[in-house]
Structures are given as C-alpha cells and as structure tokens.
Amino acid sequence: xxxxxxxxxxxxxxxxxxxxxxxxxxxxxxxxxxxxxxxxxxxxxxxxxxxxxxxxxxxxxxxxxxxxxxxxxxxxxxxxxxxxxxxxxxxxxxxxxxxxxxxxxxxxxxxxxxxxxxxxxxxxxxxxxxxxxxxxxxxxxxxxxxxxxxxxxxxxxxxxxxxxxxxxxxxxxxxxxxxxxxxxxxxxxxxxxxxxxxxxxxxxxxxxxxxxxxxxxxxxxxxxxxxxxxxxxxxxxxxxxxxxxxxxxxxxxxxxxxxxxxxxxxxxxxxxxxxxxxxxxxxxxxxxxxxxxxxxxxxxxxxxxxxxxxxxxxxxxxxxxxxxxxxxxxxxxxxxxxxxxxxxxxxxxxxxxxxxxxxxxxxxxxxxxxxxxxxxxxxxxxxxxxxxxxxxxxxxxxxxxxxxxxxxxxxxxxxxxxxxxxx
Amino acid sequence: xxxxxxxxxxxxxxxxxxxxxxxxxxxxxxxxxxxxxxxxxxxxxxxxxxxxxxxxxxxxxxxxxxxxxxxxxxxxxxxxxxxxxxxxxxxxxxxxxxxxxxxxxxxxxxxxxxxxxxxxxxxxxxxxxxxxxxxxxxxxxxxxxxxxxxxxxxxxxxxxxxxxxxxxxxxxxxxxxxxxxxxxxxxxxxxxxxxxxxxxxxxxxxxxxxxxxxxxxxxxxxxxxxxxxxxxxxxxxxxxxxxxxxxxxxxxxxxxxxxxxxxxxxxxxxxxxxxxxxxxxxxxxxxxxxxxxxxxxxxxxxxxxxxxxxxxxxxxxxxxxxxxxxxxxxxxxxxxxxxxxxxxxxxxxxxxxxxxxxxxxxxxxxxxxxxxxxxxxxxxxxxxxxxxxxxxxxxxxxxxxxxxxxxxxxxxxxxxxxxxxxxxxxxxxx
Numbered sequence: 001x002x003x004x005x006x007x008x009x010x011x012x013x014x015x016x017x018x019x020x021x022x023x024x025x026x027x028x029x030x031x032x033x034x035x036x037x038x039x040x041x042x043x044x045x046x047x048x049x050x051x052x053x054x055x056x057x058x059x060x061x062x063x064x065x066x067x068x069x070x071x072x073x074x075x076x077x078x079x080x081x082x083x084x085x086x087x088x089x090x091x092x093x094x095x096x097x098x099x100x101x102x103x104x105x106x107x108x109x110x111x112x113x114x115x116x117x118x119x120x121x122x123x124x125x126x127x128x129x130x131x132x133x134x135x136x137x138x139x140x141x142x143x144x145x146x147x148x149x150x151x152x153x154x155x156x157x158x159x160x161x162x163x164x165x166x167x168x169x170x171x172x173x174x175x176x177x178x179x180x181x182x183x184x185x186x187x188x189x190x191x192x193x194x195x196x197x198x199x200x201x202x203x204x205x206x207x208x209x210x211x212x213x214x215x216x217x218x219x220x221x222x223x224x225x226x227x228x229x230x231x232x233x234x235x236x237x238x239x240x241x242x243x244x245x246x247x248x249x250x251x252x253x254x255x256x257x258x259x260x261x262x263x264x265x266x267x268x269x270x271x272x273x274x275x276x277x278x279x280x281x282x283x284x285x286x287x288x289x290x291x292x293x294x295x296x297x298x299x300x301x302x303x304x305x306x307x308x309x310x311x312x313x314x315x316x317x318x319x320x321x322x323x324x325x326x327x328x329x330x331x332x333x334x335x336x337x338x339x340x341x342x343x344x345x346x347x348x349x350x351x352x353x354x355x356x357x358x359x360x361x362x363x364x365x366x367x368x369x370x371x372x373x374x375x376x377x378x379x380x381x382x383x384x385x386x387x388x389x390x391x392x393x394x395x396x397x398x399x400x401x402x403x404x405x406x407x408x409x410x411x412x413x414x415x416x417x418x419x420x421x422x423x
Numbered sequence: 424x425x426x427x428x429x430x431x432x433x434x435x436x437x438x439x440x441x442x443x444x445x446x447x448x449x450x451x452x453x454x455x456x457x458x459x460x461x462x463x464x465x466x467x468x469x470x471x472x473x474x475x476x477x478x479x480x481x482x483x484x485x486x487x488x489x490x491x492x493x494x495x496x497x498x499x500x501x502x503x504x505x506x507x508x509x510x511x512x513x514x515x516x517x518x519x520x521x522x523x524x525x526x527x528x529x530x531x532x533x534x535x536x537x538x539x540x541x542x543x544x545x546x547x548x549x550x551x552x553x554x555x556x557x558x559x560x561x562x563x564x565x566x567x568x569x570x571x572x573x574x575x576x577x578x579x580x581x582x583x584x585x586x587x588x589x590x591x592x593x594x595x596x597x598x599x600x601x602x603x604x605x606x607x608x609x610x611x612x613x614x615x616x617x618x619x620x621x622x623x624x625x626x627x628x629x630x631x632x633x634x635x636x637x638x639x640x641x642x643x644x645x646x647x648x649x650x651x652x653x654x655x656x657x658x659x660x661x662x663x664x665x666x667x668x669x670x671x672x673x674x675x676x677x678x679x680x681x682x683x684x685x686x687x688x689x690x691x692x693x694x695x696x697x698x699x700x701x702x703x704x705x706x707x708x709x710x711x712x713x714x715x716x717x718x719x720x721x722x723x724x725x726x727x728x729x730x731x732x733x734x735x736x737x738x739x740x741x742x743x744x745x746x747x748x749x750x751x752x753x754x755x756x757x758x759x760x761x762x763x764x765x766x767x768x769x770x771x772x773x774x775x776x777x778x779x780x781x782x783x784x785x786x787x788x789x790x791x792x793x794x795x796x797x798x799x800x801x802x803x804x805x806x807x808x809x810x811x812x813x814x815x816x817x818x819x820x821x822x823x824x825x826x827x828x829x830x831x832x833x834x835x836x837x838x839x840x841x842x843x844x845x846x847x848x849x850x851x852x853x
Contacts, residue, residue, distance in 0.1 A: 022454035022455070023454070023785065023788075023789045023791075024785050025785055025786060025789055039551055055707075064706060064707070064713065064717060067706035067707035068705070068706035068775055071705050071706050071775070071778075071779040071783075072775050072778040072779055072782065073778070073782055074778070074779065074781070074782020074783040074784065074785065074786065075782070075783075075786070076783075076786060091786060093782060093785045096782075120717070120718075120719070120720030121720060122720070122723075123720040123721065123745075124716060124720050124722065125723075126745075127675065127721070127722055127723040127743065127744060127745060128723035130674040130675035130745065131675050131723050132741050133674045133675070134567070134568055134673050134674060134677075135567070135673050136672070143602070155850070180621070186532065197565055236672050237566070237670070237671035237672030238563070238566045238672065239562040239563060239565060239566050240559060240563040240566070242561055269503075270503075270506065273508055273523065274503060274506050274507070274508045275499060275502065275503060275508055275510070276503070277495070277497065277499040277503065278494075278499045278500050278503045278504070279503075283496075286552075286556070287495075287552065288534070288557055289552055292555070292556040292559035292560060293560075300563075312559060312560075312563070313559075314556070314559050315553055315555065315559045315562060336746075345503070345504050348504065348505055348506050349503070349504075349505075349506040350506075351506065351525070352457070352505065352506025352507065352524070352525050353506060355456040355525060356453070356457055356523065357458050359454075359455045359456075359457065359790055359791070360789060361789065362792055415671070416671075
C-alpha cells in the first residue's frame with residue numbers, strides 16, 4: 001500500500017492521492033471546509049441545504065443528468081454535511097473516473113440555484129427534518145447538543161432549525177455557495193486503481209483553471225468551559241424511555257481524544273461491525289435487564305465536541321436506574337482504570353476494525369478526507385500506531401480529566417403520559 | 424502492480440458438497456487481511472405456527488446466548504477479544520448467518536459457528552433477557568411510522584394463512600409465551616445440515632479452509648430434519664385497499680404501497696427487476712423519485728423496491744411526505760405504475776439501466792462480503808457458478824416488450840394495497 005501524496009494547486013486546491021490496486025475502482029472526494037459548526041443563528045442548516053442544491057444542476061449537467069450518468073457508469077455518488085465540513089464523492093469503475101472529476105470541477109463554480117429548484121428543495125429539506133422529528137430520540141439529541149453548546153456552532157442540528165428552513169432565501173444559499181466553494185477552501189482526495197502522476201495531470205487540467213479566491217474566514221465561537229452538570233428532560237408521545245449521558249470531549253487532534261476512543265472500546269464496544277456484549281456497559285446495563293440497548297462514542301471533530309453514552313430503557317425500568325448504573329461504571333474507570341487484559345483486547349479489536357475498514361477503497365478515501373478536515377494528513381495512517389502506544393495510566397488520566405460531573409450533560413426522553421420522578 | 428478484474432466463476436470458486444449435504448463455497452481474496460463467512464440453513468419461520476410467531480427468530484438469536492461449551496460471556500469473549508463477529512438471524516425460509524475475522528482467526532470463527540449451530544444451551548436467564556430486549560424494541564417500533572406502514576402493508580397483502588403475513592420477529596402477544604424449552608425443541612427438530620450453504624471468502628488457502636469446515640461440520644447429522652414446508656399460494660387482494668394508522672406526535676407520514684412481485688425463481692424476475700429500476704431506482708430513485716422528489720419536492724425519500732426471494736416477495740413503493748401531500752403522492756405514484764404497464768420503456772431507458780446493472784459489478788464485488796453474498800445467491804437460487812460470466816449477455820437479450828410484460832404480469836394499480844402511517848387525525852379521504 002503506497003503512502004498518500006499531497007499537492008497544492010496554484011489556486012489553492014489541496015489534492016491528496018493514494019494508489020490502491022486491490023480492485024478496479026477509484027473513489028473521488030471533494031470536501032469543503034464548511035459545516036454546521038460555521039453557521040450563524042438565522043442560517044442554521046445552510047450548509048446542508050446548499051449540499052442539496054449542488055444536485056440541482058449546472059448548465060452543463062442539468063438536474064438529474066449526473067444521477068443517470070453515474071448509475072449508467074456503474075458508480076455510486078453521494079454527499080454529506082457534517083459538523084465540520086461538506087463533502088461530495090463518487091466511486092466509479094476506474095476507467096470511468098473522468099466523469100467524477102468533471103462533475104465536481106463543474107459544480108464547484110457553475111451550480112445554478114434556480115429559484116424554483118430552491119423552493120422545491122425547501123420542502124424536501126423540511127420533509128427530511130420532519131422525518132427526523134418522527135423519531136422521539138431526535139428531539140433528545142437536539143436538546144443535548146443545545147444544552148452542551150451555548151456559544152459554539154455545534155449547538156444546533158446539521159439539518160438546521162425549522163424556522164431557518166422556512167426563512168432562508170435563495171440569495172442566502174447562493175452567497176454561502178460562492179463564498180465557501182472555492183479551491184482554497186477545498187480538499188480533493190482520490191484513492192484507488194490509478195497512476196498518481198497521470199491522475200494528477202488530469203486533475204490539474206480540470207481544476208487548475210478554476211478561479212482562485214481567498215478561503216472565507218471561518219465563523220467559529222469557542223465554547224467556554226462548562227461550570228457544572230446540565231440536566232434536561234424531553235417528553236414525546238411514545239412507548240420507550242431513553243437516557244443520554246454526554247461529556248464535553250477534546251478535539252480529535254488532542255492526544256486525549258484517542259485515549260478516550262480506546263476507553264470507549266472497553267466501555268461500549270469497538271464498533272465497526274464487532275459486537276459489544278463483553279463491554280462494561282453492556283454487562284452492567286443490558287445483561288442485567290436495565291436497558292435493551294447501550295452504545296456510545298466520540299466524533300473526530302475539529303473543535304472539542306462530546307463523548308456520549310445512549311441507552312434504551314427496558315420496559316418496566318426507569319431512566320433513573322439506567323443513569324445510576326451507567327454512572328457507576330464511569331466512576332469505576334475513574335477509580336480503578338482499566339485492566340491489562342482490557343487494554344490488550346482493545347488493541348486487537350482496533351487492529352481488526354482497521355483492517356476491515358481499509359478493505360473498501362471508498363472507506364480509505366473517506367478516512368483520508370477526514371484526516372484533511374482535521375488538518376493532519378497523517379491522522380488516519382498513524383492511527384493504529386498511536387493507539388497501540390497508549391498506556392493504561394494515560395487512559396485513566398484522560399477519563400479523570402473529562403468524564404467528571406461538572407463536564408456532564410444528562411438527558412432523559414420520557415414517553416409523554418408516563419412522567420418520571422426527577423433524579 | 425495492477426489488479427485485473429476477475430469475476431468469481433467456476434474456475435476460481437471451489438464448491439464442495441459434504442456427505443451430510445452442506446454446500447461449501449470458497450473464494451480466495453488475498454487483497455485483504457480478513458475473512459468473511461456467510462451462509463444459511465433451512466430453519467426459518469415457515470416452521471412455526473401463527474401462535475408461535477417469533478419462535479424461529481428468537482431461536483436463531485438465542486444460539487448466541489450460550490452453548491454447552493461456552494456460557495454467554497465466554498462465547499462473546501471468544502469473538503470480541505479478537506475483533507471477530509458472528510451473527511445469525513431468521514427469515515421466512517432460512518436462518519442466515521454472517522461473520523468476519525482477521526484471516527488468522529478463521530479457525531476460531533468456524534469453531535464458534537459449529538458450537539452455536541450444534542450445541543446451543545438456550546439458558547433460561549439469557550433467553551429471557553433477549554426476549555425482554557425484543558419486547559422493548561417492538562414497543563419502540565410500534566411508534567415508528569415507517570414500521571407501522573410496512574407492517575400494515577404486509578398484513579393486507581398476504582392473508583393470515585400465509586407465512587409472509589407475519590413479521591418473523593414475533594409480537595408483544597406471542598413472545599412472552601415462547602419458553603427456553605420451546606427454543607430447545609425447535610432447534611432439535613429443525614436444525615440440520617441438509618440445505619445448509621456456507622461461503623468462505625478472504626485471505627485464506629482453499630484447502631486449509633475446506634479442511635477446517637470438514638473438521639467442524641462434516642459429522643453433523645439430524646436424521647429427523649424435516650423438509651422445508653411448501654409455501655401456500657399468495658393471491659393479491661381482489662381490489663384496492665387503503666389503510667391508515669394514526670400515531671400521536673408525528674409530523675410526517677410514511678407510505679408503503681404495492682402488490683405481489685416475482686420470486687427469484689420466476690422466469691420474468693430479471694425483466695421485472697429492470698422494470699423496477701426504471702420505476703423507482705435508477706438515477707436517484709427512477710421515475711418515482713423524479714416526480715415525487717425532484718419535480719414536486721414532496722418527499723425526502725421516494726423509491727420502489729422488488730423483494731424477490733424464494734417466495735413471491737412484495738413489489739412496493741415507499742415515500743415519506745408531509746400529511747397534506749399524502750393523497751397527491753399516492754396518485755402520482757399510481758400514475759407512474761399505470762405508465763409502466765401501458766407504455767413500453769424507451770430504448771434509451773433500457774440501455775441506461777442495462778449499463779447500470781452490468782456496470783455496478785466491480786463495486787458490488789469490491790468487498791469480501793459482497794463476493795460472499797453473490798456466492799450465496801448463486802447457490803441458493805441455482806444460478807450456477809458461471810452466472811456472472813453470462814450475466815451481461817442474458818440481460819442484454821431483454822427487450823422493452825419483456826419489461827412491459829413483466830410489469831403487466833405483476834402490477835395492477837387497481838388492486839394495490841396502500842398503507843399510510845402518520846399523524847393522528849390525518850387520514851386522507853379515499
């Protein structure tokens with residue numbers, strides 16, 4: 001497996017290329033450094049809505065044309081908006097990759113944002129939000145974020161607040177597009193079956209002529225430290241109670257982030273398709289019958305975000321019981337740390353999960369893109385080595401820094417009509 | 424180094440039938456560090472009565488709750504300590520299983536598979552814990568519009584005498600009555616090697632993998648293993664049926680509408696899948712997506728789906744829309760169905776979809792899991808190991824008239840089941 005090469009074009013576009021010759025496939029990603037993190041009140045959800053508009057056509061590729069061309073080529077494409085970035089990707093049989101390169105170069109500058117398409121997409125995005133709202137847990141997650149972040153843009157959902165979806169205009173969306181979709185604010189990633197020099201020449205020919213413009217100044221308001229536990233309750237019609245316990249967590253480039261990630265493998269399981277029945281929280285919550293499900297995790301974010309635990313309260317049990325058992329397990333880590341056997345298990349699980357996740361070319365391109373978002377191109381490639389170097393003492397110390405009551409946000413979702421006593 | 428695209432075929436797949444009837448398929452993929460196993464055995468819900476609904480599914484899931492050699496914790500520690508995974512789940516006809524490990528750990532994976540298939544203990548405590556989890560999950564699903572619309576659609580499409588009328592998961596009424604003893608009896612009676620398929624794909628040596636499979640599974644017998652029950656005939660409703668489920672606190676409605684489609688064995692299955700692609704899949708959800716989502720902006724999702732499978736699975740359209748747009752969405756979707764059964768598709772539409780079906784093979788076969796799923800289908804549906812070599816040729820023989828006939832064969836909009844779940848008090852007028 002070759003190392004990735006990183007090139008910056010004259011107009012500021014960063015290009016990361018990694019040859020992988022395991023299958024005749026290439027995955028092409030174009031990431032813009034703008035996400036819900038950068039959105040102001042009144043424009044929440046604008047990054048995501050603009051992402052939708054990027055599928056609504058350019059003069060060269062009217063709406064729907066690329067859907068058909070990419071399916072015809074046997075490819076797949078999609079896009080997503082995250083807390084930190086907006087990204088578009090195509091994975092295609094290697095000999096058809098030109099289509100992806102041309103499509104992304106074209107829509108970086110030529111997206112139309114036709115008024116009637118903006119109107120139609122407003123209802124589609126509102127429909128997407130309503131679809132989320134149909135799930136009672138969406139309301140709890142939204143309130144947890146809002147409680148955790150009073151100042152920082154992580155406080156609102158990526159989909160945006162309904163009132164902003166109702167009021168944003170075509171001019172707002174187009175201004176966001178013109179400001180943020182410039183080469184200097186973008187990173188392009190290719191992984192797959194290509195020759196690096198030849199592909200770079202193709203990329204330079206298509207993307208080199210795109211007009212240079214300064215990257216926009218990112219709108220970010222750092223969140224002040226939390227001064228004590230925050231608690232909330234959400235009541236929605238339904239049959240099931242949920243508990244979320246979240247802790248303010250470090251940014252992904254902080255050494256403590258990976259220590260907590262390792263700890264999470266022990267507390268809630270390694271993820272990545274591996275089960276969690278031997279994890280501490282499954283044993284304490286699910287095996288005992290208190291909860292029907294428990295999970296958790298951190299996100300690899302630019303700014304400090306959350307380490308969250310989520311549990312589905314079993315029928316006949318209470319959120320208070322589940323929360324108490326969960327916090328007992330957290331306290332156990334703070335008091336006693338983790339065992340040598342648990343550390344060895346977490347390392348082996350990470351090795352396996354890493355092997356699984358790198359078997360897909362699309363996944364490799366995703367992880368290279370994620371590394372670029374964080375500003376450390378080697379973040380993914382050194383991940384396993386850094387994880388294996390972590391000691392038990394470091395895990396416990398990180399837990400003691402972050403998994404403490406004053407850093408905590410606790411939320412209960414209560415089925416309406418079944419009031420619970422406050423803890 | 425450059426990989427050429429070598430389709431799995433009879434020259435690179437090894438297929439062995441063990442004396443006890445198990446079919447083993449092995450495909451070496453040395454581009455990866457892991458191994459995937461995938462398989463099925465004939466132990467699905469066709470073997471249960473309506474009063475026992477959920478028995479096959481609970482039995483399959485409870486195989487992982489402890490064996491005579493390993494209790495719950497030991498069983499899962501064996502897998503999780505090495506980052507391996509194995510899961511089993513019951514459908515109507517079969518119990519499917521899938522597992523993954525680093526290639527060096529294939530012996531562990533097969534040892535655990537053998538252990539749970541042949542020596543499950545069904546310990547009452549862990550089985551009861553599993554049942555309680557399922558009851559909580561069902562209660563949660565009962566409040567989910569997509570789940571409720573899908574359930575109402577299924578129940579109306581298949582009568583109570585048909586096994587497909589029921590979800591394999593069981594219900595709040597049946598699950599409490601299924602005991603550990605019931606699971607033990609079901610396992611003893613139904614589980615056996617005949618009809619079992621096991622695929623192994625990954626960084627393995629074929630001979631070594633086959634030796635491991637033989638070591639573990641070749642001596643499995645069940646002289647009383649019953650034949651898979653015949654599926655009763657399914658007949659779509661004689662006239663259109665409209666069903667509405669109202670739920671408190673919902674802002675969006677889910678629609679599931681359609682009728683019976685072809686089984687995977689039907690001669691016109693392939694023509695029907697192409698027709699379905701044009702209707703609600705190709706180019707971001709086909710004609711349905713184009714009208715409902717792109718033109719009218721009514722929905723975040725709108726697509727059609729053809730289940731296939733060993734029986735006549737459903738051919739359905741699904742969409743999520745605001746309550747006030749339900750009636751318009753249904754009408755426009757029915758318009759597209761009427762168009763599909765009256766107008767031959769254009770040569771351009773057919774060419775696009777043929778290109779889509781054949782062109783996506785490299786992506787589908789990129790992963791070991793994708794290859795394993797393909798091997799399973801080849802064996803389960805008798806497609807032959809060279810199915811992929813002749814796939815493009817067979818598809819390209821299909822004409823717009825073949826697609827029209829397949830659509831006409833299955834899709835009668837006047838007999839559609841239309842199920843909607845959404846906010847209380849928002850049922851559209853019929």
